[in-house]
Amino acid sequence: MKPVIVGISGASGSMLAMETVEELLRREMPTALVCSNAGRLVWQEELDVSFTETLALWQEHPGFTFHPINDLRAPIASGTYPTSGMVMVPASMNSIASVANGLSSNLLLRAADVCLKE
Template sequence: MNAPAKPRLVIAITGASGTVYGVRMLEQLRASGACETHLVMSASGALTATQELALKRTDIEALADVVHNVKDVGATIASGSFKSAGMVIAPCSMKTLASIAHGFADNLVSRAADVMLKERRKLVLMARETPLNLAHLRNMTAVTEMGGIIFPPVPAFYTQPESLDDIINHTVGRVLDLFDIPHTQLVKRWEGISKLTQNEYH
């Protein structure tokens, strides 16, 4: 199989709150053309998108280059021979986290994630739940020990965000940074504490 013309990124959207992160990532990558996006969305993810964003499944699927059915465990992204830069689950429900942590591979989301781990490719889980119980924490530890990256969408306030969009964009940009995918105007880079602030504490 020839190498793809540009990097492929698998993006999964599951039923946790925070569908906007997956949608914003798709929007950014569609606008930049930085990579070929492969979307797989669970039924709960589509339901949450309707509730949170008033978007239909087809609205979100239109943002991706390739769309896969969550029940299609024979899809290209279910095989390690399918080359990709990795996978982001945005957001990642605790059910999906548990499935990945225990290697269930019971649908295309968890199967594709399993592929990323076995092929030693980057897997980023934007785990969304609070508070966390011990099962959640142990599952996060298990995925981390297997090489996955747990990336809860926690806002950064040092950037002094002025809107919800600022918070969302910064978080999405930081995830794309993990894959070295170029983007513009998403992340306000840390430039150190200002001299004025330093002087106040000396």
């Protein structure tokens, strides 16, 4: 089964991101995650738990991988990466505008760009 890429941006809606990842893992779907720095801050504010703590729990799942936001050499940055698709949840207006205009200054935006092109 090909992984689903989940991108977390800095918009409000961290609960939706958490539920999305947890549902994918519950269904045993391989999941590749990337989270913006703003996404981490909003996560803490909205959920009252650090993103790092949640990430540690998810990393116990064998089908889960995490990629740092600035790692443009990560596999999900390549068009050859086999994926079932990508969801950006929550999606900030900045991220949406960047994807719409082909601007990929970090891994979240690059992965979205690649998914649209492929």
